[in-house]
Amino acid sequence: MIHRSTKSTGWQPTALVHPGEHLLDFLEESGISQAELAARTGISKKAINEIVNGKSPITQNTAFKLSKILSVSPEFWINLQSNYDLALAQNAECQRLEGEAVAHAQDFKETYQELERRGFVPACRWAKKNILEITRNLQHFFAVDSLAYIAEDTMEFAFRKYNRKNVNQYTLAAWVQLGKIQAKLVEAKSFDREKLKSELPKIKSLSRKDWKEYAPELEKLLADCGVVLVLAPRFTHVPVQGATHWIESERVLVMLNTEHQYEDRFWFSLFHELGHVLLHGKKDVYVDFDKDGEKTEEEKEADAFAQKWLIQDLDEFYALLKKTADLEGSVKKIADINGVSEAVVAGRITHDHATTQRIYALMSPFQKERIEYSNITFNNA
Numbered sequence: 001m002i003h004r005s006t007k008s009t010g011w012q013p014t015a016l017v018h019p020g021e022h023l024l025d026f027l028e029e030s031g032i033s034q035a036e037l038a039a040r041t042g043i044s045k046k047a048i049n050e051i052v053n054g055k056s057p058i059t060q061n062t063a064f065k066l067s068k069i070l071s072v073s074p075e076f077w078i079n080l081q082s083n084y085d086l087a088l089a090q091n092a093e094c095q096r097l098e099g100e101a102v103a104h105a106q107d108f109k110e111t112y113q114e115l116e117r118r119g120f121v122p123a124c125r126w127a128k129k130n131i132l133e134i135t136r137n138l139q140h141f142f143a144v145d146s147l148a149y150i151a152e153d154t155m156e157f158a159f160r161k162y163n164r165k166n167v168n169q170y171t172l173a174a175w176v177q178l179g180k181i182q183a184k185l186v187e188a189k190s191f192d193r194e195k196l197k198s199e200l201p202k203i204k205s206l207s208r209k210d211w212k213e214y215a216p217e218l219e220k221l222l223a224d225c226g227v228v229l230v231l232a233p234r235f236t237h238v239p240v241q242g243a244t245h246w247i248e249s250e251r252v253l254v255m256l257n258t259e260h261q262y263e264d265r266f267w268f269s270l271f272h273e274l275g276h277v278l279l280h281g282k283k284d285v286y287v288d289f290d291k292d293g294e295k296t297e298e299e300k301e302a303d304a305f306a307q308k309w310l311i312q313d314l315d316e317f318y319a320l321l322k323k324t325a326d327l328e329g330s331v332k333k334i335a336d337i338n339g340v341s342e343a344v345v346a347g348r349i350t351h352d353h354a355t356t357q358r359i360y361a362l363m364s365p366f367q368k369e370r371i372e373y374s375n376i377t378f379n380n381a
Contacts, residue, residue, distance in 0.1 A: 016087055018054035019080040026070050027052075041065040057081050094132070101135040104147040108138055111171040114235050115141065119379045120178060141380070142177055167289075168237035175238050176245060176285060179230040179255040182376050183247050186219075190250040191226030197278065199225060200271075200309060207267050207341040211371045218270075219375060226251055227277065231258040231375045239290040241269040246282040261371040264347020267340070268306050275305030311338050311348050331366055342366045 027037060034052060038045040043062065050056035058066070063077035112134055115121040121137045124130050135147070142150055150173050199221060206214040206221075215231065222229045228247070234240075234257050243255045254273045256266060269288055276286040280298050288299070295303075311334070320330040331349075335342040346366035353359040 016084065016091065019058045019077060019084055020051045020054045020056075022080060023058070023066070023077075024052045026072070030070060032069070037069060040069050057085070097132050097135055100139075100146060100148075101131045105131055105135045105138070108147065108170050110168055110236065111174050112138060114171055115174055115178075118233060121380055141174070141181075166237060167239065171235050172238045172240065172287070175232065175235050175240065176243055176255065176287075178232060178376065178378070179243070179253050180245070180247055181378050182230045182232075183228040183251070183253045185377060186223060186228045186230075188223040188228050188251055189226050191252055193278065196222075196225040196227065196274070200274070201339065203274075204267075204271075204309060205339050207263070207344055208335075208339075210368070211263070211266075211373060215373050215375070222254070227274075228253050229375075230255045231373055232256070233374050233376075234259040240287055241265060241290055242273045242288045244273045244276040244286040249282070252277050252282075258371045258373045262347065263341060263343040263368045263371065264350075266371055267310060267344050268347070271306035271309050272302045275302035279305060307348075310340055310344055314348065314352070317345070317349070327362060331363075341368070343368045 034048045035045055038048045051058060058077045058081045060078055063074040066077055067074040109126055112121060116123055121141050124134050138147060144150060203221060206218055219229050228251060230253060232255055241257055245253045247253045256269055272288050279301055286298060317330055317334045331342050331345050335345045343366055346363040350359060350363045
């Protein structure tokens with residue numbers, strides 16, 4: 001059978017011993033010929049010969065017959081056959097795994113190393129002798145029988161709409177899978193669209209607190225609406241802010257990058273993803289990348305949803321500036337009017353005037369300490 005060596009050298013097939021060989025040994029020790037065994041058990045001589053030569057299995061019925069002749073329990077023969085069948089299947093799996101490793105493993109090298117670095121897959125040095133073990137670990141992580149499912153079906157289905165450079169889509173798929181794994185560990189009610197819509201003002205108001213305080217409140221509030229919020233670290237070559245994916249018909253996963261994240265970007269991304277939840281269907285995976293570029297209509301709609309909910313209109317802000325020239329007071333007033341953090345207002349102004357260095361400098365003092373938080377508890381190191 002296949003075993004894992006203590007030195008993690010990979011999955012290795014071993015020699016197979018058919019139960020018929022053991023039967024032949026018993027017959028020789030007992031001085032019973034195959035013909036005599038056939039006569040005593042009522043099994044044909046041909047069937048006995050095929051068992052002895054490893055061409056036919058020892059069935060449960062045969063096991064009971066043999067136990068009466070050879071004074072060995074039927075469980076002995078049944079276990080021999082069961083162990084042989086398992087070893088046979090494992091050896092076949094080992095051969096299939098070798099083909100899988102050749103076909104797909106190299107594509108996942110950076111992905112595996114990123115997952116390993118963060119403890120989401122077992123530590124295993126990327127080397128030829130370990131490639132079968134690495135391939136099997138990846139299959140377990142993605143919960144697939146073949147990595148082709150990730151390389152072809154999932155990649156094509158989930159990310160076909162995004163034409164982005166410098167994005168490792170295998171690692172992107174792993175980032176989303178991490179959220180799905182964590183979501184299974186979270187208790188959440190069935191999705192309630194009306195409840196979520198009614199809670200949006202309260203959700204927005206949490207931005208006025210410190211992230212150490214609002215993060216757990218936000219998780220619980222959304223879980224009560226049927227939304228599982230996963231706050232995840234940033235992966236190499238996966239420049240995403242967030243993603244939305246229906247993990248069940250009645251629960252939706254919202255993932256956000258919260259590693260060294262600005263407050264304004266976090267809140268915009270959250271409402272962007274909630275826009276997908278409330279505006280769009282359940283079949284697609286929606287991914288929000290760091291930088292602007294080619295956007296689908298769904299992404300534009302989610303952007304508009306976030307802008308509408310966070311800050312209704314900045315015209316009043318600019319009007320206030322013209323009247324008072326009180327930058328700090330104007331930012332605070334607009335934040336109060338909209339029920340959001342001053343950091344959110346400052347971030348929006350900075351975004352609208354991205355090419356103006358003076359605006360960036362003026363808005364910087366309103367930014368809070370960057371978020372450094374993850375609620376992922378899954379660890380497979």
